[in-house]
Amino acid sequence: MTDSVEDTTGPAAAPGGDGGPADGGGYPAARVRLLQDEQTTGPDRRAALARLTDEWLAGLLTRHATAAGLSGTALVAVGGYGRGELSPRSDLDLLLLHDGHADPRALAALADRLWYPVWDLGMALDHSVRTPAEARRAARDDLKVQLGLLDARHLAGDAELSARLRSAAYADWRESAPKRLPELHALCQERAERQGELQYLLEPDLKEARGGLRDATALRAVAASWLADAPRGGLEAARTLLLDTRDALHLTTGRATDRLSLQEQDQVAAALGVLDADALLRQTYEAARTVSYAADVTWREVGRVLRARAVKPVLRGLLTGRTAATGERSPLAEGVVELDGEAVLARTARPERDPVLVLRAAAAAAQAGLPLATAAIRRCATALAGRPLPEPWPAEALEQLVTLLGAGAPTVPVWEALEAEGVITRLLPDWERVRCRPQRNPVHTWTVDRHLVETAVRAAALTRRVHRPDLLLVAALLHDIGKGWPGDHSVAGETIARDMAARLGFDARDTAVIATLVRHHLLLVETATRRDLDDPETVGAVADAVGTTRTLELLHALTEADALATGPAAWSAWRGGLVADLVKRVAARLAGEPEAEPRGAEGPTAEQERLALEAGRTGGPVLALRTRAEPPAEDAPAADGPEPVGVELLIAVPDQPGVLPAAAGVLALHRLAVRAADLQLLDPIGDGPVLLLSWRVAAEYGSLPEADRLRADLVRALDGSLDVPARLAERERAYARRSRAVHAPPPRVTVAAGSSRTATVIEVRAHDAHGLLHRIGRALETARVAVRSAHISTLGADAVDAFYVTSTDGAPLTDAAAHEVAAAVEAALQ
Template identity: 65%
Template sequence: MTSEASSPSSPAAGPDGPVAYADARSRLLADPAVAGSRRRAALAGLTDRWLAGLFAAAGAPSGVALVAVGGYGRGELSPRSDLDLLLLHDGPVDSALPERIWYPVWDSGASLDHSVRTLAEARTVAAEDLKAQLGLLDARHIAGDAALTASLRSAVLSDWRATASTRLPELQELGAERAERHGELSFLLEPDLKEARGGLRDVVALNAIAASWLADAPRDGLEAASRRLSDVRDALHLTTGRATERLSLQDQDQVAATLGVLDADTLLRQVYEAARTITYAGDVTWRAVDRVLAARSSRGRRSSRLSFPFTGTGRGSGAVARGAVDRRPLAEGVVEQDGEAVLAQGARPATDPVLPLRAAAAAAQAGLTISYATVRRLAAETRPLPVPWPDEAREQLITLLGAGEACIPVWEALEAEGLITRLLPDWERVRCRPQRNAVHRWTVDRHLVETAVKAAAMTRRVARPDLLLVAALLHDLGKGWPGDHSEAGEVIVRDVAVRMGFDTADTETLAVLVRHHLTLVDTATRRDPDDPATVDLITKVVGTLPHLELLHALTEADATATGPAAWSSWRASLVDGLVGRAAAQLAGGYPFPADVEPTAEEERLAVEAARTGGPALSLHAQSNQDSFATEPMGVELTLAIPDRPGLLGTVAGVLALHRLTVRAASLRELDPIGVGAVLLISWTVTAEYGELPEAARLRADLRRALEGSLDVARKLAERDAAAPRRRGISTPPPVVSVAPGAASATATVLEVRAHDAPGLLHRIGRALDEAGVRVRTAHISTLGADAVDAFYVTDPAGRPLSAQRATEVAAAVQSALG
């Protein structure tokens, strides 16, 4: 519209005319002393005064109100924001009245979104259009009949709360659709500040949820995050002169300069940090909404269960004691409640520095996340881990990473409360760091987590899944430092590995993996893989076959986590071919473990067992001989017994009955007095959760099982049948393989790699017993959540198995593990 069209009733040059408003607006936007939220509020105030003047000049009668809705209703205007206005009336109005208000607005150059409705019409439109209803939730009076505006606000809020059970799922679906279209703001190089997940539109949704009274978002940092994104959007509007929400690469330097930020990377990092705060608040709040709505729809659920949905308030000891809340144990100090992992009543974060990692690992392995209240408490009360870390802390980190996709929401919860940088101070340099390479889908820190997720699916391919997962998490830490990130990363990872408590050999392995995580793919694509010099280069870099195995898996995990363009069947075939040639050159024997001299205690037990023909037990307790010690990574149990079929499975089954997890074990033969072989089994065990059992009770059950009066398999089956089913995570299937013939000259070596679970070793032992083979030596390791076991087996005559027989036995064990 032209100014001439409106000049008869509203002179363009008058004090309330569009020209005067446009000039005042331009001066305000050019004033360097007024910026950020102050400028948005000032611009809204200036616009309010102008519109109120237009309303008065238009001669509006009583029973009419001018109402700001949407973003303008919230009292904040960005330089290029639309003016969302509602002319509200309680009866017929002159059809020319709206034009006398709208025309000057158009003449000023401002974008206008307008409507004219009665209160009943506004409510009807809101009931039919969710977006319109959201806009009306922010209705704010500008001019005219204030009581009419108040009636609108009251009616809209009442309608919103009355229909929240149906409206909130619609709102959640809208958010999911937006995220699908616009992506996740935290990881985009050219993010949409408003529509992407974690953007300003999500803040509006969180405020709408709060207005429903069903739940409220975590407020710490949320207002600052929203303010930061709004500031960036303002600067984008000013630098481009357009009402755009997309922070394009070409505009980032100028926007950064306008905001006084060091550079475009720093700007993006601040945007990502704000978006993550909003995203996490949304995740917490929507989980609370889901719980409340599910409780409302459940028959017979007490109304008190609907209170305090996200804070954890109302879940005190009284409710638990009365049985009102279902809590199932996950790990020591951690239980499942309402679909989340929470702290047990007896948990004491202040005296248990491993608790955050234990809770995170238990949650991820169960396919849960950690409740907001729990993470907040852990962040507030837990003391830093000692250096080097206790063994349990390292194992729990590996267990967390080994959960794969289920690790991500747990990791995000820990990071939102600062627990990740507390555990790994070097993480701060890569947190929210952008990667200006179109191949990369993620920021540096998220790429590291995604690489660990990909590596979790490859743990059956390597003998040291723990080192693979940690290398995946740390391989790009050098990107936070100057110079080649692989070289810088090697230095960093040596320090981090020592702090984590890895020994010298493992630290060296991690350093090799980080330093050379790009070597395989670079060499395979740039050098002739058939050239012996190329193979020599790789073998010199990795040194050993286990290193090559780990580097191969890390290379693939890194590339597939980067994005589709970083990995292809062609690259995979080149790398596989190069690895195959290098492996053939490195291949050597799989030596039989060197004999270890028995300790005096082991020798005493072996002699006792040989003389009596029964079991001899030794339990290493701290002070009380009737209970286990509470060592962080387990208690030593040594058993000597004359060899017999099914021994390993029987003893492992008894431990499983007592909810003891085998962290490590070794089995070997001795003949201490020359009257026959005695098997010596050394175990390291921990309680699955709760207190460790009494030693006397365990000793009695072991004797009963060995005598045949305790049916271990039946007892385990009965317990499993009675236990409630708990959802868990999908894990790579178990792998049972026969080691090469050179592995041992006197036995056949079966390797088992599987996800650790109660009774796993019992099932393996039973399968070997049913296959009719003898276990001469065994080496059992639990690394995080992965079991990596080797069994040296022979036929009843003590000879290695034939190739066909070995394959059959391996298949039988595989079948037993499902």
């Protein structure tokens, strides 16, 4: 569907033999030639395709109306076709207009002879037959019909009839705009909530998502109302780029689709002459961001106009949520005032003499929870071009940047407005490399630049926990700045952050702290979830990297802010507890206090002891299932709510070979997805050592299995009577037949050198898949190594697992043996 009239499905066969493929004449072949012509692309091809289609349809109407002796009819294109923008697989939006004097049966026959040739060529069609009065009534009843008529274009027949309808449609729209614009805005908001924001989606809908083609069409409608207009800078170029991308998508897929799926992005990029899929997404995000920003500014302007016209408060609230009287100026900061719900420059402000003014205005707007006026930003941007901030920045500029970052959620729209007008890259040139940069890891919700701002927003809520909030906020803004460069982004980011912090005006000591935070922003969460915290080497390595308790305090807050800003899969009370435990141990080491007791030094918990004693007594596995809803992590916003209900599964088994692959295989057979897991060897209890496996699992679908069934299958898996590998292979084959292939990077298995003195750490990074942990466990068993402990972590679609292994005599593996084991595990996962 395009932006207009009703969707009507056509019959299966043409009536009386009329209107079949022969009525297409030379149109089908000419259309194919045009679409295959590589010299005609973009707007030229869309316009040429529209002209070609115009000629064909005009010929149909003229021929059949003349043959039937009908007058007072016109064929009108509406919606996207009415704008002359016909993509390769676009549907046709057509209105057969008549003056009401024609015989209804003759008119119906004429419509059939117009619609059937379109259907016979396999083209989608939205159609209607109306008088001008009927079309106007339909528009009053249906906003989408009214929007379509704004793009009405005469194709054939009575041109005066079409012209009268178009004039009336514009007059009706301008008259009803005060009522209809709030309705249109509500539709845009509802669609954005349903489809998401195009500029952040890995598989965006180019038409329906926020910032897409629908929003661009809505802005045209606002302009046609004469009440407000969108910022013109870059808007038409952005809309053209989105249309070009959709054209390439239609041609590469052969389908009328608007969703830019992952598996098609490389082909679309090649068709557009773009370097790769990432470059394609980045330019698409840029275009969507331009449209979104224009929409934000336009709807604010609509709100001001409607308030000035004394629209009812309920409609004012729909558009702005503010009811302040117009014309009143309230001071916000030096040179900045509030006017009509926006932060604007004071009459006496002189940005050309005050380069800090743009940051002061942005900070004041964010602190007040107000949008920053576009005119104010543009004045400041022009002034910055002529008189940039000196380097290092003056103290006030750094103070205002920190104030802006510390405002919390209101920082985001202010920052985006500055970025849309080019201010951010002028202030922070290194920002250009991360701007609109996609992150293909599905754990990440945002592009790199938006993630950095979101991290600062999350960090703002944690500033009461640290002694230097300014260092925390700036480190949050810069922690992923290295993602615009090749290699390890933490290593590259350290160098960039060191340079940027010095330019911002931090002294050498503070600059070193920021650089350390950026270099090690992943250290705490990776160590806590993938390393044995009872191993002194683990705590010592973190202490050496961090250096001081104050840096550790900042790194702890940055770790939480980064994870919360990444997405719901990156942080939980469980991960937060592990990180807090690690921080406590590292702080004790840095303070010179005695080493913390190992987690198992005080003996097992009551439940673990009960399970272990029973396992030792019976000589078989013992299971305990516990369902619970995890509370939100400390300092997480209340709106995040509790985590979904999950299952904690404890398995105690007398120590024996094959426990890990058997247990993992049984869970996979019962469709339990492993979110996190720990494996540890308890001290000898009763009849011998007992392996304790602590699992956090969730049912892939359906209800949870019964503990007795799990235990029975585990017993069979351990004694060999249940062929787990064969059962899993059978299930994988069945799954592959009814699912689409997942394009994931290959697994990587490495040896984490220096991570432990008492064991060798094998780290596995792979796409989470059915039976993955079972295959890893089998590979380790085949390599004849003992798994002393395991730390399993699943982040979205990615698994990151660490296994502490030893030789059969309990010693760490030699380097050669360790790399052989890693290679064997990697081969098993291919």
